[in-house]
Amino acid sequence: MVTPKIAYRYAFSKSNRHRSASLIIVFGLAIGMMALITLLALMNSLQSDLLDQVKSIESFHLQLSVTSNENIGEITQKIALLEGVAGVYPHVNTQVMVGSLRNGESSTGRLRVVDETIWLEENPFMDHLFLVDGHPPKGEEEVALSSTMAYKLGTRVGDELQITILVPGRTAPLAPVNFSFRVSGLFTTSLSEFNESTLITSSQPLLERIGLQRIAFGLYLEGRAINNSKGVIADLKELFPQGEVKSWQQLNSAFYSALTLEKAMMYLFLSFMFLILGVNMKSAASRLLFVKQRELAILRAVGAPKKSSLKIFILQSLLITSLGLALGVASGVLLSTHIGRVFSFFNRVQYLFTRRNNPLLTYPFTITIVPLEIAIVALVILLLSLLFTYFGCRSLLKREPMELLNHE
Amino acid sequence: MSEVLLRFENVSKIYPSGSSHLTILEELNFSIEAMSSVAVVGKSGSGKSTLLNLAGALDRPTSGRVLFKGDDIGKMGDKELSLYRNRHIGFVFQSHILLEDFSALENISIPALIMGESARVAKKRAYELLERVGLRGRAHHKPQKLSGGERQRVAICRALINGAQLIIADEPTGSLDEASKEEVEHLLLEMVKEEKRTLLMVTHEQALAQKCDHLYLLQNRGLTLV
Numbered sequence: 001m002v003t004p005k006i007a008y009r010y011a012f013s014k015s016n017r018h019r020s021a022s023l024i025i026v027f028g029l030a031i032g033m034m035a036l037i038t039l040l041a042l043m044n045s046l047q048s049d050l051l052d053q054v055k056s057i058e059s060f061h062l063q064l065s066v067t068s069n070e071n072i073g074e075i076t077q078k079i080a081l082l083e084g085v086a087g088v089y090p091h092v093n094t095q096v097m098v099g100s101l102r103n104g105e106s107s108t109g110r111l112r113v114v115d116e117t118i119w120l121e122e123n124p125f126m127d128h129l130f131l132v133d134g135h136p137p138k139g140e141e142e143v144a145l146s147s148t149m150a151y152k153l154g155t156r157v158g159d160e161l162q163i164t165i166l167v168p169g170r171t172a173p174l175a176p177v178n179f180s181f182r183v184s185g186l187f188t189t190s191l192s193e194f195n196e197s198t199l200i201t202s203s204q205p206l207l208e209r210i211g212l213q214r215i216a217f218g219l220y221l222e223g224r225a226i227n228n229s230k231g232v233i234a235d236l237k238e239l240f241p242q243g244e245v246k247s248w249q250q251l252n253s254a255f256y257s258a259l260t261l262e263k264a265m266m267y268l269f270l271s272f273m274f275l276i277l278g279v280n281m282k283s284a285a286s287r288l289l290f291v292k293q294r295e296l297a298i299l300r301a302v303g304a305p306k307k308s309s310l311k312i313f314i315l316q317s318l319l320i321t322s323l324g325l326a327l328g329v330a331s332g333v334l335l336s337t338h339i340g341r342v343f344s345f346f347n348r349v350q351y352l353f354t355r356r357n358n359p360l361l362t363y364p365f366t367i368t369i370v371p372l373e374i375a376i377v378a379l380v381i382l383l384l385s386l387l388f389t390y391f392g393c394r395s396l397l398k399r400e401p402m403e404l405l406n407h408e
Numbered sequence: 409m410s411e412v413l414l415r416f417e418n419v420s421k422i423y424p425s426g427s428s429h430l431t432i433l434e435e436l437n438f439s440i441e442a443m444s445s446v447a448v449v450g451k452s453g454s455g456k457s458t459l460l461n462l463a464g465a466l467d468r469p470t471s472g473r474v475l476f477k478g479d480d481i482g483k484m485g486d487k488e489l490s491l492y493r494n495r496h497i498g499f500v501f502q503s504h505i506l507l508e509d510f511s512a513l514e515n516i517s518i519p520a521l522i523m524g525e526s527a528r529v530a531k532k533r534a535y536e537l538l539e540r541v542g543l544r545g546r547a548h549h550k551p552q553k554l555s556g557g558e559r560q561r562v563a564i565c566r567a568l569i570n571g572a573q574l575i576i577a578d579e580p581t582g583s584l585d586e587a588s589k590e591e592v593e594h595l596l597l598e599m600v601k602e603e604k605r606t607l608l609m610v611t612h613e614q615a616l617a618q619k620c621d622h623l624y625l626l627q628n629r630g631l632t633l634v
Contacts, residue, residue, distance in 0.1 A: 006518075009509055015550065016509045298505055301466055302519040302566065303494020306486045402466040405505065 003308055006299075007315035010292060012323075018291045022316075025284040026324040029381070032277045033328020034335055036270065036377055041336040041367040043266045047259060048368055060089065060218030062229055063251055064236055066243040072207060072215065078239060079217055084232045087220040092210055097164040098145075098199065100153045101180070107152050109145070111163065111199050133157050134185030136200075142184035143201040150186050159183045163199070167210055179206055278384055281321075285388035288320075289313060293396055297404035306397045310390070317389035318382075325378045332374075336367045411477075413574060413606050414463055415439040419472035421458050432458045434629035436472070442573065445600060445607040447617035449634075450626035456610040457578055459626065463608055464497050464576045465489050476574075494523050498567025498605075500596070502579035506551040506559055506566075512538065513547040516565045523570050530569075537565035541595055557588025564596055568603060575600055577609040581616060589613070 009015060011022050066075060072090045079088045091112055099106035119126070119136035132147045134157035143161060145153075155161065161181050169175030181201060189198075207215060221229055229247055236245045249256050289296075292313070299309055335342065347361035396404065419436040422429045432455040440446050450456050461467040462474050465481050474481045476496060484492060499505075506515045513534050520530035538544045541561040551559055560580060567575050580596055581589040593616050600607045609620065617623050623634040 013509070015511075294505070295507055295509070298507055299518070299522075300490070301464070301493060301499050301505075303490050303522045303570075305490035308522070400461075400467045402461045405466075405501075 003311045004315060007312045007319065010288075010295075010312065010316045011319040018288070021284075021287055021291060022320050025288070025320055026327065028280060028284070029277075029321060029324025030327035030331060032273070032280070033325055033378070033381065034332040036273060036277075037329065037332025037369070037374055038336045038339065039270070039273075040373055040377070041332075041369045042339065042365060044368040044370060044373075045366045047263065047266075049366065050259065060251075061221045061248050062219040062232060062236070063246045064217040064219065064240065064243050065215075065246075066217070066240045075217060075240075079219065079236070082232060082235045082239070084222050084229075084235075085219055086222045089218040089220075090207065090215055091218050092207065092215055094165065094210075096199070098149070098153065099162045099164070100155050101160040101162055103154050105153045105155075107149060109149060109163075109199050111165065111201070130188050132186045132188050134183070137181075137184045137202050139202070140205050141180075141182055143181035143199050144185040144187055145183060145199045146196065147186045147188045148196050149199070150183070155183055157183050157185060165206075165210070177209065179209075274380070277381065281381070281385050282388045285317060285385065285392050288316065289389070289392045289396060293404050296393075296396060297401040300397075300401040301405075309397060310393050313389055313393045314386060317385050321382050321385040325381060329374060329378065333369060336369060339365055339367060411442045412439045413442040413477060414608070415473075415475040416462070417473045417475065419462060419469045419474060421455070421462065421467070422470045431629055433462075433469075436629075436631060438624070438631050440574075440606060440608055442606050443604050444622060445597065445620040446609065446622045446624065447620035448608070448610045448624045448626050448631070449612065449614070449617050450610075454626045455629065456626055460576050460578050460608065460610055463574070464499055465492055466499075494519055495570055496573050498570070498572035498575045500560065500563045500567050500575065500577040500580045502582040506562060508551050511548045511550055512543060512554065512558075512562045515551070515562055516569055519566060519570050533569055534565065537568060538562075540599070541565055555588065556584050557591055560584060560588070560592045561595060564592070564599060568599060568605070571603075572605065574606045574608060577607065577611075579611055580609065581611070581613060593619070 010018075012019060016022070064079065076088045076090055079085060093110070093112050096109050096111040097106060098109045131144075134144070137144045143163070145155070145161070150156070153161075159182070161183055163179045163181060164176050165179065166174040167177045187200070219232070221232060233245050233247065236243065296309055296313075299312070300306075304312075343361040343363075343365065347358050350356075350358050350361065416436050416438050419433055420431065421433040422431045424430075436459075448456050448459060458467065462469055465474075465484070468482055476492065481489070481492065506512075507518065510518065513531065516534035516537060517527070517530040520533060521527065525533075535544060535547065538547050541564065543558060543561055543565075546554060546558060551562070554562065564580075567577075575596075577596065581592050584592060593613075596607070596609075597619055599605075607620065609616075611617050624631045625634050
């Protein structure tokens with residue numbers, strides 16, 4: 001029972017002359033842990049937000065390109081019957097030239113021709129799409145375009161638009177063909193790229209004119225299970241052996257790579273934070289041992305075996321690190337859950353001096369706290385602390401007690 | 409003839425000193441009988457403290473053997489060595505080395521607690537010893553609140569609590585004023601005699617050395633009986 005008593009005395013007791021060293025270490029650990037938790041909570045949430053936005057707007061969960069003699073309606077019906085498929089939308093996703101017939105303004109755009117039913121059903125595509133004016137395109141002659149593009153073209157709902165698209169020609173591989181549409185509605189999305197250049201129409205003649213080779217069938221999966229699409233992919237390959245199926249990750253490889261890179265950078269950043277914490281913990285462990293090496297020598301002189309001496313300092317380290325981690329976790333969770341208020345406060349302070357809001361501090365941050373992540377971080381820190389203490393103490397214990405006393 | 413408690417057999421202690429070596433003790437042979445008191449005198453740097461450290465297993469000889477009741481200390485593992493220090497040896501150092509974060513009572517109790525005594529028994533015995541050295545009233549004082557003489561008395565109590573057969577004292581009065589010196593000298597010799605312990609002491613004080621049963625002079629890396 002003497003070991004825990006001595007360990008506690010060396011850690012926090014008021015009687016300990018070096019108590020301030022222990023408290024500084026606790027404080028340092030708590031700050032480090034708080035910073036790690038807050039950073040993780042923010043990064044997780046930012047990534048998840050971004051992923052949700054990209055998933056909802058950029059593309060379908062799966063895309064199928066087929067070379068078949070069947071018509072679009074038959075293919076759509078076949079796919080819709082597959083297990084796990086929530087919706088099928090034949091569409092074209094291609095670059096076009098857009099011109100306003102009212103004022104002659106023109107711009108390039110990305111034309112997405114989809115079946116009009118996509119506007120009527122609840123699906124991920126619609127989650128982030130907001131109709132600013134007018135109504136969704138109906139029939140062959142209507143088109144909806146993004147509000148930013150409408151602004152660039154000076155177009156309003158009801159205006160006529162001419163869309164120039166390259167289609168396979170008789171004498172040349174591709175030939176420009178013009179289609180005229182009336183603007184039925186203006187929309188906005190949560191991603192700027194789509195606000196800039198997307199047009200949506202449900203024109204059946206356009207689909208037929210472009211040809212099946214340039215039409216893809218967009219699929220939404222039941223429960224939006226984008227990471228569990230293997231079964232549907234296998235069924236599609238069986239149904240259309242000549243077809244090509246692309247997953248969401250493949251379709252959005254650029255976004256996906258960027259997110260993966262961001263995540264890798266985040267972990268690199270975290271690793272540096274760990275490294276800094278690790279170096280601090282090593283010096284803290286050395287300091288705790290250094291100030292107590294005389295005590296260690298006395299304890300050995302009065303008969304404490306090496307094992308007991310080691311236990312005292314390991315236990316001391318365990319107590320100090322655990323308290324630091326507990327405080328760090330509590331303050332980290334508290335700070336994370338109130339991060340909006342904290343940023344808002346700093347924004348107000350900045351506003352006092354600059355009369356401008358800081359976009360970073362006014363961003364509507366949300367947080368995602370993953371308990372497992374916190375547990376892993378805490379465990380790693382605890383293990384590092386114990387390892388540094390163990391190796392430091394072991395090297396001291398290799399010396400004879402008299403050497404330690406004479407060192408004083 | 410009393411039993412031999414501690415025997416040095418051809419003990420040498422050599423310390424590395426830069427590229428050369430420094431021989432402190434060379435082929436030292438001597439023994440201490442149980443319940444006797446032995447004083448070792450010598451110049452500073454002659455190796456007196458080294459001799460005590462070897463006897464108390466705080467250091468290991470470069471060659472030769474240190475035998476306690478016939479057992480070679482050098483061959484003991486950590487567990488046995490710790491047991492040896494805890495049960496058979498009591499240290500009283502010159503700089504009255506105590507655990508600064510613990511009270512006088514706790515300092516005295518710790519060897520007993522390490523030995524496995526219950527806290528109650530250890531405390532009781534520590535109080536008895538404090539009573540004998542006149543420090544019961546200072547039981548809960550930290551070393552920094554005690555005078556040099558009081559600290560040394562606490563160190564004597566700590567050396568005696570486990571019934572150690574060999575008390576090793578390194579300049580026990582070296583850092584004390586005249587009044588405290590006399591008090592500690594008297595106490596140490598009296599308690600060792602009363603409790604039938606063996607004392608191995610290094611001192612510069614001729615008067616104190618003369619009070620011991622045997623007096624050795626350590627010079628030229630060897631011991632001479634005076």
